[in-house]
Amino acid sequence: MLWLRKIRIILLFFHQKCYDVQIETEGSGMTSNLQNRGVFSSPGTFSSEHLPLYCELAGIIESNPRFLIDRVYYPGYVVMFVAEGKFFAEQFDILHRMQAGDVMLMDLHEKHRYGSDPDDPCRLLWFHFTGRTAREIFSLVHDAAGPLLHVEDHWLPDRLEEIVTTYREGGTSRFYTTSILAYEVLIRMIQISDTGDRTLSDPRAEELVKTVTRYIETHMDSAIALKELAGAVNLSIYHFSRYFKACTGTSPMAYVLLKKIEKARYELLYSSKSIGQIAASLGFSDQSHLWRTFRQITGMSPGMLRKRST
Template sequence: MVMNHIKKTDGFMSQKLIVLPEHIIAEYATHPLIRSLYITDIGFFPHALHHYRERPTGSVAHIVMYCIEGEGWVSLNGQKKQNMRKGSIMVIPANMPHEYASSETHPWTIYWFHMKGENAVSFFEGIDQHATPTLVSVEKSAKIIELFHECYDLLQKGYSLNRIIYVSQLACHLAALIRFSQQQPNVAWNQQKKHDIEFSLQFMMEHLEKNVSLQELADQANLSVPHYTHVFKKTTGYSPIDYYLRLKIQLACQHLDLTEQSIKEISIRLGFQDPYYFSRLFKKIMGKSPSEYRNTRKG
């Protein structure tokens, strides 16, 4: 039995909390549309003063905590306490000893989920005792909250198979969103702001019909070329120029599909002065020449 020490036992005003019965989980957990990932517990604790948990042997499920107000701390496997502040999300791996608490002066407001399933480890791979809270963008924040309420409202109305299947698919969406957010590291923009690599991607998108150098991209991000290249590749898996060229080819595909422009016209429009180089690059990325791509039936 997992130890679960609790300082606050009488709940929090306006809290939401659902723990699925064990027999329901056992009945549905092997269903092919559920077994990959499913929610076992879900909750919302507003202004949770004195909220505290200690699980010396961890939880059998992965625990997702998202703080939207106030602050608190999390400690994994007896390591140093990590601060959780507004806008940060944390995943505590299954079976990881942990402890967490809300601030006594600025108590947190948190949404939380317990998740299990065959693909849970894959969704949250790379998370260990050194995991840290991740800041979530405003857009992703709204989606997390929306997914919580949709899951909660469905479960509140009963545990039918169709509802559990739907909630399981929402859980996959949520886990994918968290995974994506955790793999988008922030780097310094200046002393007051954070520059997300998304700004650089947007800059590329706005200059696909021109030619942008690596130095220009790094300058736009206010980073040295080596630092910018390292952060960009860590985030996307590609070097900046490689990614930029792939965006150009992606736009070229749209022109081939939706316009009658010649291959030469498209290549020049996208900043390629040599149509032969454009065609070679297109085939390298897409696996077929521009003309072969254009003649392929789609839709």
């Protein structure tokens, strides 16, 4: 799998960097104020200089009905797992209502808001991560898995508990240990998405995707523009693009191409239309345009697929 291979390459680089540097003893990295809130922090100097991705903060929120974060910006990314109770997270005007077993990946550089449900306060396991490769890793995971997943087993929450426990116990090895655990959690999120556990928790998000899909299906013969899709759901191009990608993990125009190639594949297998006719019926500029796009997405040419089916 391409996404997993890319992350493993970065992880290999991470291990090489770990063994190339000398561990320096630093303070515990925990302030009494943070400890009182179940939050443990990683010292910035060593981690930022030597680790391409590291946990900046990690913690557990224990059934606090008043827990609420409402920020315009924070320099990092967060993974949050709801172990018990209910939780909500809001970004790009999308409200996710979460319950036990849900895990959220969020870019904190963008305006965000999240907190516990006062009527059913949650137990939340979480960690912030940052570093030189953090943005790339975030993009890989988000594109593959989206912002919200549901997990049934205990593997992922156990790793999150281990991150918090490692910081609580201290020791210089915690820098490496928690960074490796963070990589493992992010890779696991991609693996979970491949099993079909991905979910859209906001009914508005589901309706938006359905509306866009219907529009694409009824305009297959035209070169669909981004502004047309945004207009179909009454959003600006900017907000529509961000909203759609947050819902699906892919861009609107990439989704259009996927739907058209899906239709082209059906026509190649089950109709007698020529490749040129199929290209025209799907709004491609010419046969070559369809050929290039089809090969890029499926790994084979239209002619090769048709030949294999006969």
